[in-house]
Amino acid sequence: MGLKGTLDVDSLKQLPVLRTLSFMNNNFEGPLPELKKLGALKSVYLSNNHFSGVIAKDAFAGMLSLKKLYLAQNAFTGAIPASLTTLPKLMELRLEDNQFGGQIPNFQQKELQVFNVSNNALEGSIPAGLSNFNANSFAGINGLCGKPLKACDPSTPVSPGPSSTSTTSSKRPSILTIVVVAIVGLVALLALIGAICILCRRNREPLSLEAPLPSNLQRKAGIKESNKLPQGSHENSGNNKKSENMKLSFVRDDREKFDLQDLLKASAEILGSGSFGSSYKAALMNGQTMVVKRFKQMNNVGREEFQEHMRRLGRLRHPNLLPLVSYYYRKEEKLLVSDYVERGSLAVHLHGHQGLGLPSLDWPTRLKVIKGVTKGLAYLYKELPSLIAPHGHLKSSNVLVNESYEPLLTDYGLIPVVNQESAQELMVAYKSPEYLQQGRITKKTDVWGLGILILEILTGKFPANFLQHGKGSEEDLAIWVSSVVGQEVTNEVFDNEMATTKNNEGELRKLLTIGLACCEGDVEKRLDMKEAIQRIEEVKERDGDEDFTSCVSEAEIKSSGVLSDEFSYS
Numbered sequence: 001m002g003l004k005g006t007l008d009v010d011s012l013k014q015l016p017v018l019r020t021l022s023f024m025n026n027n028f029e030g031p032l033p034e035l036k037k038l039g040a041l042k043s044v045y046l047s048n049n050h051f052s053g054v055i056a057k058d059a060f061a062g063m064l065s066l067k068k069l070y071l072a073q074n075a076f077t078g079a080i081p082a083s084l085t086t087l088p089k090l091m092e093l094r095l096e097d098n099q100f101g102g103q104i105p106n107f108q109q110k111e112l113q114v115f116n117v118s119n120n121a122l123e124g125s126i127p128a129g130l131s132n133f134n135a136n137s138f139a140g141i142n143g144l145c146g147k148p149l150k151a152c153d154p155s156t157p158v159s160p161g162p163s164s165t166s167t168t169s170s171k172r173p174s175i176l177t178i179v180v181v182a183i184v185g186l187v188a189l190l191a192l193i194g195a196i197c198i199l200c201r202r203n204r205e206p207l208s209l210e211a212p213l214p215s216n217l218q219r220k221a222g223i224k225e226s227n228k229l230p231q232g233s234h235e236n237s238g239n240n241k242k243s244e245n246m247k248l249s250f251v252r253d254d255r256e257k258f259d260l261q262d263l264l265k266a267s268a269e270i271l272g273s274g275s276f277g278s279s280y281k282a283a284l285m286n287g288q289t290m291v292v293k294r295f296k297q298m299n300n301v302g303r304e305e306f307q308e309h310m311r312r313l314g315r316l317r318h319p320n321l322l323p324l325v326s327y328y329y330r331k332e333e334k335l336l337v338s339d340y341v342e343r344g345s346l347a348v349h350l351h352g353h354q355g356l357g358l359p360s361l362d363w364p365t366r367l368k369v370i371k372g373v374t375k376g377l378a379y380l381y382k383e384l385p386s387l388i389a390p391h392g393h394l395k396s397s398n399v400l401v402n403e404s405y406e407p408l409l410t411d412y413g414l415i416p417v418v419n420q421e422s423a424q425e426l427m428v429a430y431k432s433p434e435y436l437q438q439g440r441i442t443k444k445t446d447v448w449g450l451g452i453l454i455l456e457i458l459t460g461k462f463p464a465n466f467l468q469h470g471k472g473s474e475e476d477l478a479i480w481v482s483s484v485v486g487q488e489v490t491n492e493v494f495d496n497e498m499a500t501t502k503n504n505e506g507e508l509r510k511l512l513t514i515g516l517a518c519c520e521g522d523v524e525k526r527l528d529m530k531e532a533i534q535r536i537e538e539v540k541e542r543d544g545d546e547d548f549t550s551c552v553s554e555a556e557i558k559s560s561g562v563l564s565d566e567f568s569y570s
């Protein structure tokens with residue numbers, strides 16, 4: 001568009017969900033904008049402008065989500081910033097047609113798929129981590145050597161660590177390298193001695209985590225850590241029982257471990273405040289992004305029983321369950337840690353998508369979500385037979401969706417550990433008609449939750465009680481459900497953003513009828529989970545579909561064990 005001038009990053013900071021920035025093919029000038037102020041960016045396209053000058057070494061520090069960076073065809077000079085080598089998710093880097101000098105920093109990211117530094121003034125050897133790229137990625141640079149280009153002269157400096165900015169000639173750096181190596185060696189030795197001293201001291205005086213870094217989880221969340229915590233290792237080697245009990249406990253073996261300290265120091269962002277407390281997104285330095293949910297009312301059982309229950313939840317494995325990764329136990333509060341799911345919750349996709357510029361969910365996607373939720377529930381029923389309501393807190397904000405819109409249930413299986421009083425006040429299971437009328441929860445309580453969810457997905461209406469976080473709104477929900485039940489099923493009932501056609505009308509109605517049967521107030525008349533699953537699996541995307549869809553679904557169910565003979569809720 002021929003835009004020119006400089007970019008005002010500070011004004012863009014007011015767009016917290018901004019993920020992609022593109023000003024390619026314009027006439028912007030001046031130094032590289034301070035992109036790290038927009039730390040959540042995933043893609044930055046600034047190629048073919050007039051940006052110039054040296055880019056600071058740490059210009060990209062902390063941009064842990066950055067996947068694509070296009071700065072080609074500008075007039076940048078100086079070294080390629082070393083902080084680029086620390087970006088865990090970097091997949092595409094295009095720096096061609098600039099005047100970058102010095103050596104290429106030591107890129108080692110395995111995800112890197114596109115890399116181009118051609119037509120710059122670089123020199124030295126190509127780092128081993130880049131040797132698989134095509135020679136075109138390094139074209140037009142005489143000073144470079146090593147795979148995929150010609151072999152290096154023995155005197156050529158080996159690719160430097162991330163902080164090198166050397167622009168010296170090919171002979172002198174070898175002396176420089178020796179000096180650098182000597183200094184690095186000395187520093188390493190001092191660090192080792194320092195570490196030994198610290199370790200010795202730690203044995204006597206456990207480290208306190210009272211020194212929060214700016215913008216870390218501890219400060220944002222106000223998580224109290226008055227107790228002394230165990231040392232860096234998650235496998236506490238000491239016999240100190242108190243320390244043993246203060247560690248972050250992993251319930252899965254297949255996950256890279258991290259410490260509570262790592263979590264507390266991670267840069268954090270609040271995802272939202274639910275009925276129990278807040279959930280935080282924490283970006284760890286090792287590239288993992290986790291969600292930490294704080295629970296204050298979770299003292300229904302003692303420590304041992306709590307731990308046993310967490311281990312039980314940790315053993316669950318199903319494509320439609322968000323796995324619990326680890327937890328932290330403290331008498332006053334518990335933290336449950338799971339993976340961050342980029343696409344967020346079903347609630348956002350159903351009710352908040354317009355504000356975020358997301359498309360509304362179409363009918364096939366909604367059907368897929370309902371089928372996935374059903375499979376996840378069936379699995380919970382099979383694996384947690386001792387729980388009367390194995391999920392217990394089913395609602396659209398507790399259904400996350402992955403990249404392919406496969407639903408992932410979260411906050412499941414928590415009724416046994418949540419304080420009874422709070423559970424009654426806050427958890428969806430306790431809003432069921434049978435609880436409100438007879439004060440009981442049954443094996444069909446989750447079916448009722450499923451029914452509400454189906455109605456919510458089909459009508460696009462937000463059950464009022466969810467808006468109010470479940471407080472004092474039982475009536476609203478009941479009225480809402482019965483008002484839907486009372487209506488004749490006409491097409492107006494359906495969310496008009498679903499873009500339905502004549503072809504799928506019959507199937508939509510079929511599903512709505514199932515949803516209503518799941519919401520039947522009389523528990524005896526309500527579908528049980530097995531019936532609900534079978535009937536939902538029979539729903540197809542379109543009327544008149546060949547039996548193909550249902551055959552596939554049945555095969556899927558069988559392979560997941562959902563409809564096996566042992567499957568029974570009685």
Ligand SMILES: Nc1ncnc2c1ncn2[C@@H]1O[C@H](COP(=O)(O)OP(=O)(O)OP(=O)(O)O)[C@@H](O)[C@H]1O
Nearest residue numbers: 271272273274275276278279291339340341345397
């Ligand atoms: N692992 C996750 N990845 C992405 N978003 C998440 C994750 N866990 C929770 N969220 C979202 O964060 C927000 C806050 O979640 P939280 O669980 O604290 O509250 P809630 O689901 O609204 O209510 P409740 O406390 O009753 O479960 C919700 O929008 C939820 O969908």
